[in-house]
Amino acid sequence: MDTRVKQTLHHYIGGKKVQSDGGRFGDVYNPATGEVTTLVPLASADETRAAIASAAAALPAWSATPPAKRAQVMFKFRELVYANMDEIAQLVSAEHGKTIEDAKGSIQRGVEVVEFACGIPQLLKGDYSEGVASGVDMYNVRQPVGVCAGITPFNFPAMVPMWMFPVAIACGNTFILKPSEKDPSCPLRLAELMTEAGLPDGVLNVVNGDKESVDTLLTDPRVDAISFVGSTQIGEYIYQTGCANNKRVQALCGAKNHMVVMPDADLDQAVDATMGAAYGSAGERCMAISVVVAVGDETADQLIEKLTPKIKGLKVGSYTDASTEMGPLVTPAHCEKVHGYVDKGVAEGAELVIDGRGHSVAGHENGAFIGGCLFDKVKPSMSIYTDEIFGPVLCVVRVDTYDEAEKLVTEHEYGNGAAIFTRDGDCARAFTTNVQIGMVGVNVPIPVPVAYHSFGGWKRSLFGDHHIHGMEGVRFYTRMKTITARWPSGIRDGAVFNFRSGSE
Numbered sequence: 001m002d003t004r005v006k007q008t009l010h011h012y013i014g015g016k017k018v019q020s021d022g023g024r025f026g027d028v029y030n031p032a033t034g035e036v037t038t039l040v041p042l043a044s045a046d047e048t049r050a051a052i053a054s055a056a057a058a059l060p061a062w063s064a065t066p067p068a069k070r071a072q073v074m075f076k077f078r079e080l081v082y083a084n085m086d087e088i089a090q091l092v093s094a095e096h097g098k099t100i101e102d103a104k105g106s107i108q109r110g111v112e113v114v115e116f117a118c119g120i121p122q123l124l125k126g127d128y129s130e131g132v133a134s135g136v137d138m139y140n141v142r143q144p145v146g147v148c149a150g151i152t153p154f155n156f157p158a159m160v161p162m163w164m165f166p167v168a169i170a171c172g173n174t175f176i177l178k179p180s181e182k183d184p185s186c187p188l189r190l191a192e193l194m195t196e197a198g199l200p201d202g203v204l205n206v207v208n209g210d211k212e213s214v215d216t217l218l219t220d221p222r223v224d225a226i227s228f229v230g231s232t233q234i235g236e237y238i239y240q241t242g243c244a245n246n247k248r249v250q251a252l253c254g255a256k257n258h259m260v261v262m263p264d265a266d267l268d269q270a271v272d273a274t275m276g277a278a279y280g281s282a283g284e285r286c287m288a289i290s291v292v293v294a295v296g297d298e299t300a301d302q303l304i305e306k307l308t309p310k311i312k313g314l315k316v317g318s319y320t321d322a323s324t325e326m327g328p329l330v331t332p333a334h335c336e337k338v339h340g341y342v343d344k345g346v347a348e349g350a351e352l353v354i355d356g357r358g359h360s361v362a363g364h365e366n367g368a369f370i371g372g373c374l375f376d377k378v379k380p381s382m383s384i385y386t387d388e389i390f391g392p393v394l395c396v397v398r399v400d401t402y403d404e405a406e407k408l409v410t411e412h413e414y415g416n417g418a419a420i421f422t423r424d425g426d427c428a429r430a431f432t433t434n435v436q437i438g439m440v441g442v443n444v445p446i447p448v449p450v451a452y453h454s455f456g457g458w459k460r461s462l463f464g465d466h467h468i469h470g471m472e473g474v475r476f477y478t479r480m481k482t483i484t485a486r487w488p489s490g491i492r493d494g495a496v497f498n499f500r501s502g503s504e
Helices: 044-063 066-083 084-097 100-117 158-171 183-196 211-219 232-244 265-281 297-312 332-347 403-409 423-436 470-476
Strands: 011-013 014-019 026-028 035-041 127-133 136-144 147-149 174-180 204-206 225-229 247-251 255-262 289-295 351-355 373-376 392-401 417-421 439-442 476-488
Touching: 011 026, 011 044, 011 183, 026 084, 035 084, 044 136, 044 147, 044 204, 044 211, 044 423, 066 084, 066 100, 066 147, 066 158, 066 183, 084 100, 084 183, 100 158, 100 247, 100 265, 127 423, 147 158, 147 211, 147 439, 158 174, 158 183, 158 373, 158 470, 174 211, 211 232, 225 232, 255 265, 255 403, 265 289, 265 297, 265 392, 289 297, 297 373, 297 392, 297 470, 332 351, 332 392, 392 403, 417 423, 423 439, 470 476
Parallel strands: 147 174, 147 225, 174 204, 225 247, 255 289, 255 417, 289 392, 373 392, 417 439
Antiparallel strands: 011 014, 011 204, 026 035, 127 136, 136 476, 351 373
């Protein structure tokens, strides 16, 4: 083990910290310095099965707990998150690299789903039909799926787990969280706060790991449902493997989000929106705008003229500097990957208007930094257009008409999010109606739904039938049961061997 590392993390199983005995560890970096600060254990199959066993043992009692009592835990957890907001944000920023304010904003979006889960008694109400036949009533109820697991990405170590486990647990399920091994400290702290909020041991477990732990969750028959957020390549594997093992699966995957800018748009508003949507969180978010589709050369020229000084003026630095606007990428390896895409864009013939490669921050020369990058005259055949780069690289594609713009957005293999900036209501309505995208914004660059609506894309941005959080989340984490009941009146009317009409 590396003696320079300050600490080694653990798993959280059965309401307790559990030290790993698997002997495999991964590096957790401080992205601003490039230093390894923590070792995270990579769970063996046996360690993962121990978490599954804990969740399975806790399931009968928790699923029988009245929804109102489950909601009380969520209310308390919400208060604990707010009370510990500064600490949680520090954990996020120290391992992900995003600014403190950005981290707090993402935690707040997670808390909104916790607040939604607090209403679970109302959300689980069923339907009742009296007298569907003579003396026969019919009703349906929603019951827990069972043991659920969540596999979450590095870019939102607080928000995405809170988009999953609060809804699942409020619905009466037990849960195993497998967070990203790149920034695992925040999810572990959230699990501790759930225990402090009164959650019984074993209802929420956290297992740190890699493919070995994921494959164990996907194949163990005690796991009933899997939620995933991450890349399309991994998400498709999760979906296919989970379904082959008779599990319910929702896999939210890659994106290449477009922002169409019409000639009549308020260009100052569009530029400000683009800056936050493309370079916020260093572009490491699945709803980042990575392509601007400018309708008309004049629109494109004006956009680039207005964007250029703003991108060059971005304050790139460590989260410890309060003036920082964009932090580093999550690891040195990911930074190299993003650099490689910029290299490809140049080689493929795109015009690199602003080159963020080689950006250095004084005192943090080994940090995973890259400045904002801007490409113009990008073609749909280029890898910087087709691939999800997951970094601060913005591509401008020029088209002549609205119809070309709509066709371009719809034909991309990803269908996560898109936006249009225009003053024309007819144009906006045509776009929102026709574009083949799961989440659409009108003069809103990042159309992430609020907690009581649901989040999810189309096409290769989503595998499975259910979006995440909101009522779609409740439907995913529950199964509907329909009961048909007849209580004999005491008057014998003989056996019935065929269906009777409801009007008898």
